[in-house]
Amino acid sequence: MHADRDKCVSLQASPAQLLVIALTFFFCSGLAEEKPKTPHPGQSLFTANDTVEYVPGTLPIVIAAPHGGRLTPANIPDRTEGVVVTDADSDLLAREIAEALHRLTRQHAHLVICHLKRSKVDCNRDALTGTGGNAAAMETWQAFHDSIESARTTGRELYLDIHGHSHPQPRVELGYQLSAEQLKQSRASLATLEDRSTISGLGTTSHDGFEERLRGSSSLGGLLESKGFPSVPSPTNPDPAGQPYFSGGFNAERYSANAEGEQFVAVQIECPRDGVRDSEQNRKRFAEALAESIVVFLKRHAGMDLLTQQSRP
Numbered sequence: 001m002h003a004d005r006d007k008c009v010s011l012q013a014s015p016a017q018l019l020v021i022a023l024t025f026f027f028c029s030g031l032a033e034e035k036p037k038t039p040h041p042g043q044s045l046f047t048a049n050d051t052v053e054y055v056p057g058t059l060p061i062v063i064a065a066p067h068g069g070r071l072t073p074a075n076i077p078d079r080t081e082g083v084v085v086t087d088a089d090s091d092l093l094a095r096e097i098a099e100a101l102h103r104l105t106r107q108h109a110h111l112v113i114c115h116l117k118r119s120k121v122d123c124n125r126d127a128l129t130g131t132g133g134n135a136a137a138m139e140t141w142q143a144f145h146d147s148i149e150s151a152r153t154t155g156r157e158l159y160l161d162i163h164g165h166s167h168p169q170p171r172v173e174l175g176y177q178l179s180a181e182q183l184k185q186s187r188a189s190l191a192t193l194e195d196r197s198t199i200s201g202l203g204t205t206s207h208d209g210f211e212e213r214l215r216g217s218s219s220l221g222g223l224l225e226s227k228g229f230p231s232v233p234s235p236t237n238p239d240p241a242g243q244p245y246f247s248g249g250f251n252a253e254r255y256s257a258n259a260e261g262e263q264f265v266a267v268q269i270e271c272p273r274d275g276v277r278d279s280e281q282n283r284k285r286f287a288e289a290l291a292e293s294i295v296v297f298l299k300r301h302a303g304m305d306l307l308t309q310q311s312r313p
């Protein structure tokens with residue numbers, strides 16, 4: 001009773017208090033209207049019932065995390081076919097990579113995260129396999145890929161598909177759509193596979209041969225290894241040597257070329273848990289190493305200097 005009486009008293013506002021409330025409402029609603037509705041670098045946009053997050057950027061880099069989602073809405077049935085295992089914390093890792101690139105270049109990469117758990121949708125498969133035909137899952141799948149498409153304005157964007165693996169060898173697996181068998185080949189026969197790889201777009205801008213770009217000291221694997229992250233392919237591990245290896249999937253294939261079929265660069269990056277994904281500190285450490293490696297890689301092989309590049313409008 002006593003509490004109720006206090007509540008009633010506190011609800012009685014003076015004319016001055018009412019004016020303050022009215023003004024606060026007026027300014028707050030005014031600010032709400034000014035919220036940007038168009039893409040703004042570094043600012044998250046959520047679509048498909050908040051299951052897809054797109055952070056637009058100005059760097060020619062698109063980072064996507066299709067398998068790190070955590071949402072399990074009851075209205076979407078669990079997928080019954082295909083792989084349904086989540087790549088734990090690959091969403092957080094993708095965000096760290098974007099942040100590390102921003103610290104280094106003062107510009108934002110494009111970042112696309114699927115927040116729906118993989119048991120509900122797989123955005124690294126074709127639409128039917130990834131959704132089982134469910135309409136709500138399809139909405140998420142479409143929004144994920146529409147976000148990537150809207151980020152790729154020139155067709156010369158480095159595309160990174162961020163994943164996590166649990167293979168026995170705790171090394172970073174870089175997928176360029178070349179199988180473990182194909183990676184066993186020597187320099188001469190490897191060169192004939194360049195067009196099948198997802199880095200064939202560097203052929204016109206790089207002064208190095210295909211093998212160097214793929215697994216030399218200036219390849220992404222070579223650069224990551226020099227910073228303490230064992231990788232394959234790389235100078236130390238030119239091929240998986242009989243160990244399990246992910247060579248790249250639907251997204252890396254799809255986004256290695258633009259709509260006109262012009263090739264650039266796409267890489268599936270499969271990260272081990274230990275030392276890379278397992279703590280905030282390790283995710284940051286790996287993200288720094290990858291960001292630095294990307295800057296060196298794109299400068300050397302694509303003639304892009306991210307440290308001096310002006311923001312695109």
Ligand SMILES: [Zn+2]
Nearest residue numbers: 067087163164
């Ligand atoms: Zn994955």
